[in-house]
Each structure stands twice: as C-alpha cells, then as structure tokens.
Amino acid sequence: MSIQRTLLASVIVAAAGGTILMGATDRFQAFTTETARRVALRQHPVATPAVVMLETQSGARINLADLRGQWLLIDFIYTRCSTSCVALGDEFAQLQDRLGAPLARGSVRLLSISFDPAHDTPARLATYLQRSRSRAAGWLAARPVTPEGLAQIKRVFGITIIPNAQGGYTHNAAIHIVDPRGRLVAILDRGNPGRVARILLRELGQ
Structure with a gap:
C-alpha cells in the first residue's frame, strides 16, 4: 500500500540517526506509546468501529461505517476550544481547497468529531464549521450519539x-x-496540510 511506503520512508530516515540514541533510551523503550502506535499502524492498520452512530451539524444521523468506500480525514475537536481546534479547523479549510476535486467526487471526506457531545449540539457544530470557513460539501462535523x-x-x-x-x-x-x-492507516501531526493532501492525492493516483 503506497501510503505505508510513503510514511515508512520517514521511519527509515529517523532510524539512520536513531542508533545513536539506543543506549540513552534503553533500546528505544523510552519512546512514547503514541509514537510506537503510529509506527505500528503503518504495518498493521486498525479497523474502525463498525457501528457508531453520529449526529451531524444538520441533525442527520449516520453510522460511521456508512462512510466506508471513501478516504476519511478525521480530527477530534470540541467547539469551545480556542487553540488546537482552531488550528485544526484552519487546516481542514486548507484541505478543502487542496482536495477540492476528490471531495466533490465523494472519494474523500473530512470529518470533525466532537468529544464533548453534551455541549456540542448540531447548531454549535454548524457554527464551528462556519467559523472554520467551511465552504462546500465534503466536510462534516458530528458528535457521537x-x-x-x-x-x-x-x-x-x-x-x-x-x-x-x-x-x-x-x-x-x-x-x-x-x-x-x-x-485507520496513519496519524499525522497537524501543521502540514500540504503533506496530508499529497498523501491522499497519491493514493488516488493524482
């Protein structure tokens, strides 16, 4: 799978200098669990839940599995957030521009999931999208039911x-x-929407 080859290249680069750190990190055991999980995903993707109902910004209810058949870019937010969620919203807005054609075709979908469902009503999710400058179809905001x-x-x-x-x-x-x-095949830090777009376009043969 080309996404795994692309991301594995960064691991190889890191490994070239990583041998120097082995003694200081007890053979890398001091690396974070999150880092290890991201590396493992490249070789062993994890199935997402088959049945999780979500309520979108329009009040519609969908099953997460209903979105299979397309590439998903998912972030996790809460609408009262004024820091990292704002940055994620800005990056998704940029991805709307960079991935305009596949979004229009339905081969890619952006999905912002709130982990604060008691507060984040459909109306607040809609406001979040507006505040993030969502301009077209292809970007959903939703909360678990x-x-x-x-x-x-x-x-x-x-x-x-x-x-x-x-x-x-x-x-x-x-x-x-x-x-x-x-x-779930990869987790990428925010801060480089161009890289995310390039990976998706490569997967789509564009």
Missing part, C-alpha cells in the same frame, strides 16, 4: 482528553487517515 460510541472512538483512535483549569480540555490534536475499507 451514545457514551458507548464515544468510548469506542476514543479507544480505537487513541484520543486522550484531560479536563483543564479553564473548564475546557487538553487533548491530542492530529489528523487521522482512514482508508476506504474503514481502517
């Missing part, structure tokens, strides 16, 4: 959420790539 669905999503995607002193949350912010078979 049940606590069990939220728990499944957090577990499979590895979302860490910690309440902070300001009444919000500290959370990991990344873009998750799910292939048309419904498998």
Whole structure:
C-alpha cells in the first residue's frame, strides 16, 4: 500500500540517526506509546468501529461505517476550544481547497468529531464549521450519539482528553487517515496540510 511506503520512508530516515540514541533510551523503550502506535499502524492498520452512530451539524444521523468506500480525514475537536481546534479547523479549510476535486467526487471526506457531545449540539457544530470557513460539501462535523460510541472512538483512535483549569480540555490534536475499507492507516501531526493532501492525492493516483 503506497501510503505505508510513503510514511515508512520517514521511519527509515529517523532510524539512520536513531542508533545513536539506543543506549540513552534503553533500546528505544523510552519512546512514547503514541509514537510506537503510529509506527505500528503503518504495518498493521486498525479497523474502525463498525457501528457508531453520529449526529451531524444538520441533525442527520449516520453510522460511521456508512462512510466506508471513501478516504476519511478525521480530527477530534470540541467547539469551545480556542487553540488546537482552531488550528485544526484552519487546516481542514486548507484541505478543502487542496482536495477540492476528490471531495466533490465523494472519494474523500473530512470529518470533525466532537468529544464533548453534551455541549456540542448540531447548531454549535454548524457554527464551528462556519467559523472554520467551511465552504462546500465534503466536510462534516458530528458528535457521537451514545457514551458507548464515544468510548469506542476514543479507544480505537487513541484520543486522550484531560479536563483543564479553564473548564475546557487538553487533548491530542492530529489528523487521522482512514482508508476506504474503514481502517485507520496513519496519524499525522497537524501543521502540514500540504503533506496530508499529497498523501491522499497519491493514493488516488493524482
């Protein structure tokens, strides 16, 4: 799979200098669990939940599995966030431009999932999209309908959420790539939407 070859190249580059660190990190055991998980995904994609109901910004209900058959770019947000979620929204807006043609064809979908469903009503999700300058079809914002669905999503995607002193949350912010078979195949840090777009376009043969 070409996405795995593309991402594996970065691991090879890191490994070239990584041998120097082996003694200082107890043969890399000091590396984070998140880093290890991302590397493992490149060789062993993880199936996303088959049944998780989501409510979108329009109030429609969809099953996460209904989106199979297309590439998904998924981020996790809460609408009161004024830091990383704003940055993620800006990157998704840029991806709307960079991936305009495949989004229009339905071969790619952007999906922002709220992990604060009690607060993030469809109206607030719609406002989040407007604030993020969503301009066309192809970008959904949604919230899990049940606590069990939220728990499944957090577990499979590895979302860490910690309440902070300001009444919000500290959370990991990344873009998750799910292939048309419904498998989580890569997690990329925010900050480089161009790289995300290039990977998707390569997968689509463009």
